[in-house]
Amino acid sequence: MNLADKAYIRTLTVSVRRGEECGDVTGLLLETYFGRYTLNRDAREVWQLIDGHRPVRAIAELVAEARGLEPDEIYALVEELCRQLLELELLEPA
């Protein structure tokens, strides 16, 4: 499945807490009814750009620009993260 041109949004059942709660001050803790998941700093940067409007490719471009990287260098990593978040039902199609 190619996610590049698709936009996603967090599912309604997700609560997001600061990473301090699980010992990573730069990351995030995501909670659902039973589920608990941690995002590291890089994943947090992606998560915070997921807004229901930006396609995955645009998110990769923004992260790349902020990091001084070429989008193609990180696109596959951003797409894989989004795929995992979808699989875990932390994201859904917008």
Added chain:
Amino acid sequence: MPEKLEVFAPSVVVLTEQPRVLQPPDLTLDGILGRFPGLAEAKALCITGSTAAGWGNPYSDIDLFAFSDNECELPIDDSVETWRNEDMSGLKRQNWMGRYGDALVDLKIWPTDAPRQALAPFLGGLKPEMTGASYIVQDFIYRMSIARPLFGEDFFTDVRELIASSTYRGALARQLKMIAENRLNDVVGQLRAGDMLGARATSMVAAAHIADCCLVMASDLCRGEKWLLRRMERTPSAGIDVCQYCAEVLDGPRSGESYGDCARRIADWVRTTIARVESAVLT
């Protein structure tokens, strides 16, 4: 172009995975005592909250209230948090929150005199104008009023009679009516100041409070804002029809109606409702 930083390596780590399908837990006494054997020593045990009200859903906590003057041994595992707290009136409770099958249980253990303690300001001829009770106490009284006993039936019957014989219901209704009236006063001020946005929002707050007042007068003591429409449906004797409330209050401005006119219309509905119930509320 920003300077290149270290390697970009986003990751998600699963600490606990959310089950795809949630199976409802066994809410029989045997099932619950299987998870909480120590509760067998309590004087009384009930299910309360949305499950007892019939309003539960797959994400609802299972609310259990136990009454005991002795320490009950409770299970401890990775899903469990326990703590104790005390309301400003001195009402104490022990809390246990954790997993039971595919549900979260919110268990509270209260001393056996907790109902009498919570209702003390409203018993023995005392008739305060307003409740003055904290949210914890108000919520406790409501949850006791709808408790579904698992054992200790007589205890819950006595508590229901205590609630009915107390002056709590009237005090709470008077407080809600006063808040509705204060909000109406705000609406008038906002309209005079040309604050149509404020007036529209405030008129809806006034409506929610007078609806709550009517429900409390009809002995529906629920304190959760999210249940307002379900309460109207459950308690028709409150005299507020769900469809009418939605049409008058929640549906917003009608075709061609300004925000200010919408606020005036809702405020009219509120004061008509106040007039309908005022005599009973002030008795």
